[in-house]
Each structure stands twice: as C-alpha cells, then as structure tokens.
Amino acid sequence: VTSPAPVRIDIGEAGIRSQALVGHGLIDRAAELLESPSGRYFLVFSEGAGPAALQVGAALAGHVAADIPIRDTEEGKSLAGVGAICDAALASGLRRDDALVAVGGGVVTDMTGFAAAILLRGVAWNAVPTTTAAMADAAIGGKTGVNHARGKNLIGAFHPPRRILIDPAAARGLSDRDWRAGLVEAFKTVWIADPDASSRARKRISSLVRRDEEALLSLLVDSVSVKAQIVSSDLREGDRRRLLNFGHTLGHAFEAASGPGTLRHGEAVAWGIAGALWLSRRRAGLPREQESELLEALAALGPYPEPVRDADLMRLYLALDKKANAKGNAGVLLEAIGRARVEEGIPIGEWLEASIAAAIPGR
Amino acid sequence: VTSPAPVRIDIGEAGIRSQALVGHGLIDRAAELLESPSGRYFLVFSEGAGPAALQVGAALAGHVAADIPIRDTEEGKSLAGVGAICDAALASGLRRDDALVAVGGGVVTDMTGFAAAILLRGVAWNAVPTTTAAMADAAIGGKTGVNHARGKNLIGAFHPPRRILIDPAAARGLSDRDWRAGLVEAFKTVWIADPDASSRARKRISSLVRRDEEALLSLLVDSVSVKAQIVSSDLREGDRRRLLNFGHTLGHAFEAASGPGTLRHGEAVAWGIAGALWLSRRRAGLPREQESELLEALAALGPYPEPVRDADLMRLYLALDKKANAKGNAGVLLEAIGRARVEEGIPIGEWLEASIAAAIPGR
Numbered sequence: 221v222t223s224p225a226p227v228r229i230d231i232g233e234a235g236i237r238s239q240a241l242v243g244h245g246l247i248d249r250a251a252e253l254l255e256s257p258s259g260r261y262f263l264v265f266s267e268g269a270g271p272a273a274l275q276v277g278a279a280l281a282g283h284v285a286a287d288i289p290i291r292d293t294e295e296g297k298s299l300a301g302v303g304a305i306c307d308a309a310l311a312s313g314l315r316r317d318d319a320l321v322a323v324g325g326g327v328v329t330d331m332t333g334f335a336a337a338i339l340l341r342g343v344a345w346n347a348v349p350t351t352t353a354a355m356a357d358a359a360i361g362g363k364t365g366v367n368h369a370r371g372k373n374l375i376g377a378f379h380p381p382r383r384i385l386i387d388p389a390a391a392r393g394l395s396d397r398d399w400r401a402g403l404v405e406a407f408k409t410v411w412i413a414d415p416d417a418s419s420r421a422r423k424r425i426s427s428l429v430r431r432d433e434e435a436l437l438s439l440l441v442d443s444v445s446v447k448a449q450i451v452s453s454d455l456r457e458g459d460r461r462r463l464l465n466f467g468h469t470l471g472h473a474f475e476a477a478s479g480p481g482t483l484r485h486g487e488a489v490a491w492g493i494a495g496a497l498w499l500s501r502r503r504a505g506l507p508r509e510q511e512s513e514l515l516e517a518l519a520a521l522g523p524y525p526e527p528v529r530d531a532d533l534m535r536l537y538l539a540l541d542k543k544a545n546a547k548g549n550a551g552v553l554l555e556a557i558g559r560a561r562v563e564e565g566i567p568i569g570e571w572l573e574a575s576i577a578a579a580i581p582g583r
Numbered sequence: 584v585t586s587p588a589p590v591r592i593d594i595g596e597a598g599i600r601s602q603a604l605v606g607h608g609l610i611d612r613a614a615e616l617l618e619s620p621s622g623r624y625f626l627v628f629s630e631g632a633g634p635a636a637l638q639v640g641a642a643l644a645g646h647v648a649a650d651i652p653i654r655d656t657e658e659g660k661s662l663a664g665v666g667a668i669c670d671a672a673l674a675s676g677l678r679r680d681d682a683l684v685a686v687g688g689g690v691v692t693d694m695t696g697f698a699a700a701i702l703l704r705g706v707a708w709n710a711v712p713t714t715t716a717a718m719a720d721a722a723i724g725g726k727t728g729v730n731h732a733r734g735k736n737l738i739g740a741f742h743p744p745r746r747i748l749i750d751p752a753a754a755r756g757l758s759d760r761d762w763r764a765g766l767v768e769a770f771k772t773v774w775i776a777d778p779d780a781s782s783r784a785r786k787r788i789s790s791l792v793r794r795d796e797e798a799l800l801s802l803l804v805d806s807v808s809v810k811a812q813i814v815s816s817d818l819r820e821g822d823r824r825r826l827l828n829f830g831h832t833l834g835h836a837f838e839a840a841s842g843p844g845t846l847r848h849g850e851a852v853a854w855g856i857a858g859a860l861w862l863s864r865r866r867a868g869l870p871r872e873q874e875s876e877l878l879e880a881l882a883a884l885g886p887y888p889e890p891v892r893d894a895d896l897m898r899l900y901l902a903l904d905k906k907a908n909a910k911g912n913a914g915v916l917l918e919a920i921g922r923a924r925v926e927e928g929i930p931i932g933e934w935l936e937a938s939i940a941a942a943i944p945g946r
Contacts, residue, residue, distance in 0.1 A: 299669070303662045310733040338701070341728060341739045365704060370673040376704045377740065 226253070227441050231360065231380065231448040238380035240360060240444050242437060246387040247272065247348065250279035254346045255382040256319035260285045261346075262309050264332040265323035266292035269350040272390045273323040276348055280321075286312035292327040294480065297367045299375055305335040319344040319382065323390075325351035326358030326485075329381075330373070333364030337379035347381040350390040352402025352436070353486055356409065356443050359384045361451040361464075371540060372472075386440055388433035396431070400521045401486030403428060403436075404467075406443035407517060408493060412463045413450065415558030417442035422513065425520045462543075463560045466552040467493035470575055473537035474527035487524040494518065495578035496551065499570065503563060504553035514557065519581045529575050538571055589616070590804050594723065594743065594811040601743035603723060603807050605800060609750040610635065610711065613642035617709045618745040619682035623648045624709075625672050627695040629655035632687040632713040635753045639686050639711055649675035655690040657843065660730045662738055668698040682707040682745065686753075688714035689721030689848075692744075693736070696727030700742035710744040713753040715765025715799070716849055719772065719806050722747045724814040724827075734903060735835075749803055751796035759794075763884045764849030766791060766799075769806035770880060771856060775826045776813065778921030780805035785876065788883045826923045828906075829915040830856035833938055836900035837890035850887040857881065858941035859915065862933065866926060867916035877920065882944045892938050901934055 226243030241253055254261065261284050265273035269292075277284050288308040290301065309320065322332030322345065329347045336345035347359040365376015391399060410417040420442060427435035450460050471492025475483050483491070497514060500506035543550040547565030554560050589606030604616055617624065624647050628636035632655075640647050651671040653664065672683065685695030685708065692710045699708035710722040728739015754762060773780040783805060790798035813823050834855025838846050846854075860877060863869035906913040910928030917923050 299662065299666045306662070306731065306738055310731055310737060334701075338697075338728075338738050338740055340737060341726065341741060363704065365701075368669065368673055374673060374703060375669055375701050377701055378704060 229441070229444050229448050230452070232362070232452055238362065238382065238384065240384040240386060240448065242386040242441050242444060244387065244389065244433070244437065246385045247275050247390060248279050250276050250348070250385065251281075251283065253383060253385055254280070254319070254321060255344060256283075257317035257344060258315060258319070259283055260318045262286045262288060262312065262314060262318060262320045263323065264288045264290060264305055264320055264328065264335070266290060266325065266328050268292065268393065269324040269328065271393060272348065272350045276321060276323050285314075285318065290328065290331065292324055294327065294367060294372075297327045297331055299366055302331050302335045302338070302366055305331060306339055309335065309339055314339060314343065316340050316343060319346060321346045321348060322359075322381075323348045323350060324354070325349065326354045329354050329359045330364050330376070331366060333379050333381060334366060334376050337364055337377035342379065345379070345381050347384045348390060349384070349386060351394055352391055352399050353405055354402070355386045355391065355440055356402060356406035357447070360444055360447050386444070388436045388440075391436075398484060399431060400429065401484035401490075403439070403521055404486035404490045404493070404518070406439050407521070408466050408489060409443040409446050409464065411514060411554065411557055412466045412552065412560035413446045413558060414442065415556070417446060418557045422517060425517055429520060459562055462550070462562050463552055465543075466554070466560055467496050469538070469541060469543070469549050469551050470495040470571065470578065472541065473534050473575070474529075476537040477528040477530060477533040478525075479528070483525055483527060488527065490518045490521065490524055490580065491527045491578050494580050495571075495574035497554065498577040499551060499566065499574045500554040503566075504555045504561065506554050506556065510557050515579075515581055522580060523582070524580065531572050534572055534575050535568060538568055592804070592807050592811050593815070595725070595815055601725065601745065601747065603747040603749060603811065605749040605804050605807060607750065607752065607796070607800065609748045610638050610753060611642050613639050613711070613748065614644075614646065616746060616748055617643070617682070617684060618707060619646075620680035620707060621678060621682070622646055623681045625649045625651060625675065625677060625681060625683045626686065627651045627653060627668055627683055627691065627698070628686040629653060629688065629691050631655065631756065632691065634756060635711065635713045636686040639684060643684075648677075648681065653691065653694065655687055657690065657730060657735075660690045660694055662729055665694050665698045665701070665729055668694060669702055672698065672702055677702060677706065679703045679706060682709060684709045684711060685722075685744075686711045686713060687717070688712065689717045692717050692722045693727050693739070694729060696742050696744060697729060697739050700727055700740035705742065708742070708744050710747045711753060712747070712749060714757055715754055715762050716768060717765070718749045718754065718803055719765060719769035720810070723807055723810050749807070751799045751803075754799075761847060762794060763792065764847035764853075766802070766884055767849035767853045767856070767881070769802050770884070771829055771852060772806040772809050772827065774877060774917065774920055775829045775915065775923035776809045776921060777805065778919070780809060781920045785880060788880055792883060822925055825906075825913070825925050826915055829917070829923055830859050832901070832904060832906070832912050832914050833858040833934065833941065835904065836897050836938070837892075839900040840891040840893060840896040841888075842891070846888055846890060851890065853881045853884065853887055853943065854890045854941050857943050858934075858937035860917065861940040862914060862929065862937045863917040866929075867918045867924065869917050869919065873920050878942075878944055885943060886945070887943065894935050897935055897938050898931060901931055
C-alpha cells in the first residue's frame with residue numbers, strides 16, 4: 221500500500237530553497253524525500269526522539285554516515301553544544317556535499333541547522349520535527365541558533381533546511397501537555413493572516429485535543445502554508461515577518477518572569493496572545509465576539525499554569541525585548557481574525573495593563 | 584593637508600556588498616570610511632595590532648562601544664575563541680544595527696568576521712588588516728571562520744566585511760619576514776590572472792623588499808582588484824575561485840608536514856608555487872623563461888626555511904586536501920604568466936615528484 225502523496229509547501233526566495241512535506245507515513249519514505257547532494261546523511265537527534273530517529277535511520281539504511289545524539293535542553297542549546305555536533309560530524313568525515321538530518325524538537329532543529337550553517341562554511345540539512353511546536357514553527361523559516369547568557373537565540377544564522385518532513389506519527393511520544401502547547405503556535409499563525417484557515421482550525425479543536433492525527437495534519441498544512449507565505453515574502457526580518465511575533469512580546473516576558481521550566485513556550489505565547497487580544501480590542505478595533513472566539517480556542521488547548529505577572533519583572537523583560545525602543549515596545553495587533561498589523565511604540569504601561577488583563581476562560 | 588582619495592575596489596555580487604579602500608592615511612579617516620548602520624563600533628584587535636587599534640579607536644572617538652582584545656594564534660582561532668568575542672560584544676550591549684571592526688592579521692579578521700556572521704544572526708563588520716598577508720588575502724573575499732582539530736578553517740561562514748581599509752602604515756609593526764611572506768599571496772594573485780599587473784609587480788620587487796609603502800600600495804591595488812574580480816564572479820567556490828588556490832595544494836601540505844610555527848603561510852605557499860610551476864611546465868606548457876622569472880621573484884621575497892618533504896607525510900596531508908578525490912588532487916596550473924587553469928585528478932605520485940622538484944634559487 222502506497223501512502224498518499226504528501227502536501228508540498230515551498231518556502232523561500234530564489235536561491236534559498238526549502239520545502240516542507242506534510243503527510244502520513246513520510247518518515248518511512250525518508251530515503252526518497254530527504255535531500256543530500258552526496259547521498260550521505262549525518263543523523264542528529266535527542267534521546268526523546270530516539271524512536272523517530274531509529275525509524276529515520278532505518279529508512280535511510282546504508283546512507284547514514286554517523287549517529288549524533290545530543291541533549292535537547294534550553295541550557296544545552298549553546299555554542300559549545302553546536303561545537304560538539306561539529307566535532308562529531310568532522311570526526312566522522314563530513315564532506316561539503318553531505319547533509320545533516322535533525323530529528324527532534326525545536327532545540328534539536330535549531331542547533332542542527334546552526335551546525336549545518338557553519339560546518340565547512342555551510343552544508344545542507346533536513347529537519348524531521350518530532351514535536352507539534354517544531355512542526356508548526358521552529359523548523360520553518362530558516363532561523364537557526366543557540367542561546368546565550370544574555371538571552372535566547374542571540375547567536376545563530378539564517379540557513380533553511382532543504383526538506384522539512386512533517387509526519388504526525390513522529391509526535392506520538394509527546395506528552396499531552398507538550399502536544400497542545402505546540403499547537404498554540406499553529407493557531408497563532410493562521411489567526412494573523414488567514415480567516416478561512418482560522419475557521420477550519422476552530423472546527424478541528426476537539427479532534428486536535430483528542431490527538432487526532434488527521435486533524436493535526438490539516439492544521440499544519442494550513443499553518444505551514446501561511447508561515448511559508450510570510451517568510452518567503454520577507455526572508456529576514458521586515459514587517460511581514462514581524463507579524464509572526466503575535467503574542468510573543470508579552471509571551472517572552474511571561475516565560476522569563478515565570479522562571480525556567482514553569483511555562484512551555486507555547487503556553488507563555490497563549491498568555492501573550494490573551495494580552496495582545498486585550499490590546500487589539502482597545503487599539504485595533506478587534507470585535508469583542510472575535511476576541512471571545514479566540515480565547516475559547518486557547519482555553520480548549522489549555523489548561524495553562526498561571527504566569528508570573530509581577531510588574532517589575534515584566535518591565536525588566538519587556539525592556540530586553542529586541543523590538544523595544546525609547547517610545548515603548550512594538551506589538552502585533554489583530555484587527556480581525558486573519559488580519560494583523562504591527563504597531564510601533566506601545567507604551568510600557570499599556571503592556572503592563574495588558575499583562576494583568578490577560579485572561580483565558582476556564583473549561 | 585588632505586590625503587589623496589583612496590582607490591575603491593568593489594567586491595561581491597548584488598546584495599553582498601563589500602568595498603576595499605586602498606591608500607595612505609586611511610586609518611585616521613576611519614570615522615568617514617568605515618560603515619555601521621547605527622554609527623556604533625565594537626573594536627576587536629590582537630595585542631600585536633595594539634598601536635593600529637589605538638589609532639582606529641582615536642579616529643572613531645566617541646563611537647566605540649567596546650574594546651575587545653583577543654589572542655591571535657592559530658591555536659586560539661577556535662569556536663571557543665569566537666564565543667569569547669560574542670560574549671564580550673553582547674555584554675557590551677551589541678544591537679543588530681551595530682558593527683564590529685577587526686584590527687589585526689588574518690586570524691583576527693577571520694575570527695571577527697565569523698563572530699559578526701553569527702551574532703544576532705548577522706551584524707555588519709569592517710576589516711583593518713595590519714599584516715601584508717591579511718591586506719592581500721585574508722580580509723578579501725568574504726570567507727571567515729576558525730580552525731578545528733581536524734583541519735584549518737573547517738568551521739565558518741561567508742560574511743563579507745562592509746569595508747576593508749588597507750593602509751600600508753598599519754603594517755609598520757610587522758617583522759621583515761612576515762612582511763615579505765605576506766607579499767607572496769599578492770604576487771600569486773596577479774600571476775594567475777593579470778599579465779600586466781604581473782609585469783608591474785616584477786618591477787617593484789626591490790622597492791617592496793625595502794618596505795617601500797608606495798610600492799606596497801600599488802601592488803595591493805593590483806592584487807586586490809584581481810581577487811575582487813575573481814570572487815565577485817564566483818562568490819562561493821566554483822572554478823574561478825579555485826584559481827586562487829595556486830600554490831596551495833603543495834603549500835598546505837608543506838605547511839602541515841613541517842609542523843606548526845616552522846613556515847609562515849606565505850612561505851609555504853612560495854614552496855607550493857615552486858612545485859606548481861614545475862608541474863605547469865610539464866603539463867600546461869608554461870615556458871621555461873617564465874618559470875624562471877617567477878622563481879626569481881619568489882627568491883627575492885625569501886629566504887624561506889626548508890620545508891619538510893617526507894613522502895609519507897606529504898601523502899597524508901595531500902589526502903586530507905578538500906579537493907582530493909579517488910583520482911588524485913586537483914591542481915592549479917599556469918599556462919603562462921597571468922593565465923591559470925584548474926586541472927582535475929593529478930596523481931598523487933606526480934605531486935610527490937613536484938614536492939621534491941620544488942626549488943627556489945638562492946640569492
């Protein structure tokens with residue numbers, strides 16, 4: 221029995237070619253779907269993604285030059301961690317026409333992509349995300365990198381993978397909490413730019429919460445398509461791409477203020493979206509019933525631990541935001557479901573109000 | 584008194600813009616000639632380049648956000664060393680629109696350029712080379728990177744500097760030996776592609792050996808122009824760019840076989856060119872009198888320590904060459920002064936013969 225053809229989504233401008241493949245049973249077809257100029261692959265994976273990595277390795281049988289296991293913690297996502305990937309790849313005889321394959325969540329895809337960017341001044345790589353967060357967000361768009369004591373993702377490169385292989389089965393090992401938190405990014409992406417996809421996403425929520433893989437696949441086709449359109453039109457960091465930060469100004473601050481390990485990234489973004497919706501109603505005319513609709517959707521993907529909302533901490537982390545300037549922080553506001561805009565210089569006081577107002581209804 | 588306008592040489596394709604400025608008195612005009620989107624500079628320099636760095640710092644007065652001293656040894660040219668530059672820059676508040684400035688030799692420009700490539704996923708940088716080797720070669724063409732236990736420059740990025748400020752006065756602190764060894768790369772560059780510049784270079788040799796800065800400036804205008812033409816037509820690593828490896832196949836092997844610190848890179852390349860000339864006469868029809876002319880020029884830039892020519896060692900290092908394959912190593916051969924070509928698969932035995940035949944006349 222042959223699986224149906226995967227949905228192919230092209231990402232990038234001329235010369236920077238990346239293709240996401242979304243479908244069932246793709247991992248077993250890795251030999252046909254991944255890309256390596258030489259035909260050789262160097263497999264980088266986290267322990268948690270071991271089963272998926274084994275499956276990818278089996279599918280690439282005879283073409284895997286090295287297995288490179290790494291730890292996938294935010295603390296290990298460092299320049300030294302990427303150096304260790306480089307060491308292992310060079311020790312196994314990596315050549316310029318070989319390719320890396322990342323099998324894991326966002327930490328693994330970010331680190332592997334960055335290692336590929338700097339090994340021999342750039343080799344090809346592929347991503348096989350195993351978390352809903354990496355499927356929806358981390359592996360798409362070409363940003364790779366590591367954390368620094370001064371902040372997350374401060375060191376890195378733009379180096380898109382040749383192929384991103386999105387197979388819902390790869391996320392079977394995820395906890396329910398991680399599975400749902402990752403979906404927040406997929407909802408966010410369709411909400412900023414696609415009313416029809418937003419409406420489809422809404423109808424799928426109960427199936428998604430039940431971990432229906434058909435529903436996940438459909439949501440990801442929509443959200444990856446939207447993200448691909450946005451990043452293709454604006455590959456580095458102009459205004460279009462900034463729309464993807466919807467929910468992230470407060471989200472990052474909530475995540476940092478709450479301390480490491482308290483909130484999943486997607487959970488912090490859910491709280492950040494709740495705050496951004498409050499601002500959107502006030503400043504961008506978002507209708508109240510649309511705000512309620514999105515809050516209901518967030519609620520369905522929860523519950524979320526309460527974030528720390530301490531004003532001094534929030535003020536500190538908002539000031540560290542890359543988009544902060546003397547007038548305040550730029551924010552992404554929703555005018556309606558499927559239509560977002562960037563607003564410059566929203567005063568810090570208003571962000572703090574929004575952080576207190578952010579509320580997600582209980583279920 | 585205003586200095587005469589510097590010679591401006593554009594390097595790169597559309598979108599990757601780099602400009603070399605060659606002239607006297609440029610360092611004192613750094614504020615006008617270097618480029619930073621924000622107007623702020625982060626100065627990275629080696630101890631040996633301290634005087635030049637002080638001068639650059641004075642010229643940029645009030646616009647230097649941080650001084651970042653580094654060690655410029657081949658051993659320190661590591662991913663960890665670049666991490667230390669990143670740490671210092673981020674600790675001093677580097678933002679995306681700031682620029683680094685490298686003041687030093689090739690190790691400093693290679694490391695600073697690589698740090699600029701990965702900091703905040705890429706910030707601008709400028710190079711102020713203080714060695715003849717870096718002026719002629721290292722700072723031109725966009726290759727940045729660090730060494731790895733498995734080989735030199737195995738980790739890095741293409742990230743051209745905005746401006747390369749070539750002021751002969753910056754090399755006054757160099758030893759005679761380093762001054763002359765660096766010139767070998769400038770001669771090599773004109774020899775592969777420009778008969779007229781080769782003839783001018785020949786006439787300048789005695790002035791160059793006397794460290795005449797006017798002669799250095801003229802030679803560098805020629806050699807940087809040739810290298811700019813080659814790398815602009817072929818920014819990554821196609822056939823045109825490979826011509827710049829003239830003398831480097833045997834040169835790298837001599838350098839490695841002789842052990843660290845024995846031969847300057849330029850000295851190893853001089854021996855490598857001598858071997859490549861022997862091959863060029865045999866395989867590419869290089870006339871004997873032209874071979875003699877170039878060997879005379881090399882002799883004038885010497886003397887050079889004898890390289891280790893042990894066949895087993897040479898065989899080992901030739902096999903590690905990036906351009907080695909089953910048939911042998913590709914080599915760059917000279918058909919005539921100013922006209923080079925790449926020849927694939929020259930058998931290892933012939934390279935070993937050439938390594939023994941390589942001879943530079945005594946003075």
